[in-house]
Amino acid sequence: MGVKVVKFGGSSLADAGQIKKAAAIIKSDPERRYVVPSAPGKRFSDDIKVTDMLYACYEKASVGQNFDQDFENIKKRYNDIIAGLEMDFTLEPEFAEIKKNLATSGREYAASRGEFLNGKIIAAYLGYEFIDAADVIVFNDEGVMLRRETRAVLRERMKNVERAVIPGFYGRSQSGVVRTFSRGGSDVTGSLVARAMRASVYENWTDVSGVLVADPRVVDQPIVIPVITYKELRELSYMGFSVLHEDAIFPVRTVSIPINLKNTNHPEDPGTLIIADQDAEETSLRTITGIAGKKGFCAVNLEKAMMNSEVGFIRDVLNVFADMQIPVEHIPSGIDTLSIIADADAIEGKEEQLLSELRKAVEPDSVEIEPDIALLAVVGRGMRKTRGTAARIFASLAHARINVKMIDQGSSELNVIVGVNEHDLHQAIRCIYDAFISSTL
Numbered sequence: 001m002g003v004k005v006v007k008f009g010g011s012s013l014a015d016a017g018q019i020k021k022a023a024a025i026i027k028s029d030p031e032r033r034y035v036v037p038s039a040p041g042k043r044f045s046d047d048i049k050v051t052d053m054l055y056a057c058y059e060k061a062s063v064g065q066n067f068d069q070d071f072e073n074i075k076k077r078y079n080d081i082i083a084g085l086e087m088d089f090t091l092e093p094e095f096a097e098i099k100k101n102l103a104t105s106g107r108e109y110a111a112s113r114g115e116f117l118n119g120k121i122i123a124a125y126l127g128y129e130f131i132d133a134a135d136v137i138v139f140n141d142e143g144v145m146l147r148r149e150t151r152a153v154l155r156e157r158m159k160n161v162e163r164a165v166i167p168g169f170y171g172r173s174q175s176g177v178v179r180t181f182s183r184g185g186s187d188v189t190g191s192l193v194a195r196a197m198r199a200s201v202y203e204n205w206t207d208v209s210g211v212l213v214a215d216p217r218v219v220d221q222p223i224v225i226p227v228i229t230y231k232e233l234r235e236l237s238y239m240g241f242s243v244l245h246e247d248a249i250f251p252v253r254t255v256s257i258p259i260n261l262k263n264t265n266h267p268e269d270p271g272t273l274i275i276a277d278q279d280a281e282e283t284s285l286r287t288i289t290g291i292a293g294k295k296g297f298c299a300v301n302l303e304k305a306m307m308n309s310e311v312g313f314i315r316d317v318l319n320v321f322a323d324m325q326i327p328v329e330h331i332p333s334g335i336d337t338l339s340i341i342a343d344a345d346a347i348e349g350k351e352e353q354l355l356s357e358l359r360k361a362v363e364p365d366s367v368e369i370e371p372d373i374a375l376l377a378v379v380g381r382g383m384r385k386t387r388g389t390a391a392r393i394f395a396s397l398a399h400a401r402i403n404v405k406m407i408d409q410g411s412s413e414l415n416v417i418v419g420v421n422e423h424d425l426h427q428a429i430r431c432i433y434d435a436f437i438s439s440t441l
Helices: 016-027 050-062 068-084 092-101 107-126 147-158 186-196 230-238 246-253 313-323 351-362 381-385 389-399 422-436
Strands: 004-008 032-037 170-173 178-180 201-206 227-229 259-263 272-275 290-303 328-330 337-343 366-379 404-409 415-421
Touching: 004 016, 004 186, 016 032, 016 068, 016 107, 032 107, 032 186, 050 068, 050 107, 068 092, 068 107, 092 107, 107 170, 107 178, 147 186, 186 201, 186 246, 227 230, 230 246, 230 272, 230 290, 230 366, 290 351, 290 422, 313 337, 313 351, 351 366, 366 404, 366 422, 389 404, 389 415, 389 422, 415 422
Parallel strands: 004 032, 004 201, 201 259, 227 272
Antiparallel strands: 170 178, 259 272, 290 337, 290 366, 328 337, 366 415, 404 415
């Protein structure tokens, strides 16, 4: 029998009804043997996540304020879940222990208890073994998770465990202090468990039916991406696709374990399958996989006659940026022109100094900073085998009278990055979506 590791997000476990849905999903497939739960999320728009409730308790407890009522609200949240699941089960010993330690065990300990308590309930409800993440996720004393040690401890602890619940989001340092992940939370835990158990697939269950081709706030009802490679996802994440953080992808990517993003409320939907690059077909069903854009860039434009024959010109320009601690995003160039695309926030307040240093370093004929640039990434492994992709992109932008500020295409032919004015970004995304997606539906 294969092994599937399933992680459920906070919205998927917000109340008893949602936990019943998750349990039905788990029980429907005997390969779903290891479960990584988050803390209960919001039940409705104005609700408060349990983790935030725990933070509020800690803030009061740490300064000696009374937090009895705040803690009672947390207890009620969990007791309502237990009652809704019709379980003969109690968390009173755990509540007492947490309340006693809240003021002295630190902010990360407080935050981690949401997952800990939810894991206890779900393990009891499923009849699975509960494994405390503090016993198997290893951090050093600086709060950095230790991958190799974690993998060894997880495999040793779980080698004879057929089915288990391991709470997400936290672990324990080598000196015994509870630590939490700064980013990615339970997604990272699920990925670590999947790697350690050599899972056939890592299922990540949320409240959406996969990764969308474009931002639904920009494009009306964009379609779901059925299959995407890790490399494509990384390209889109750079432009703001908030799917999974790199820390949650790395453990499974290195051993080619696919991730399936699924919807707890619509388990019949196939979702999005994230696969290793070498497992991808040579072409995809569509030319492009996704479109993403990001504002907040500027262009530093330099002109100098015979620039192309001046040895070390680009090096000298980049040294100025490095010395001023300004990261460089892209470097489009011509024979006598060079543009440096950089984050506007990194340059803010340094404009005059930057221009002065560039004049001293390379003596350009002219140099200026152009603000309000947005970058748009069109990503897709299908572009490698499709002629005229760039032409279609620029034709759609020209038809909408959108001026292109910059063009950059990597040697992998996996993406095309276009610079436009910030006020044109959303229209540009819609134009490209219509040209490549709407026209094919």
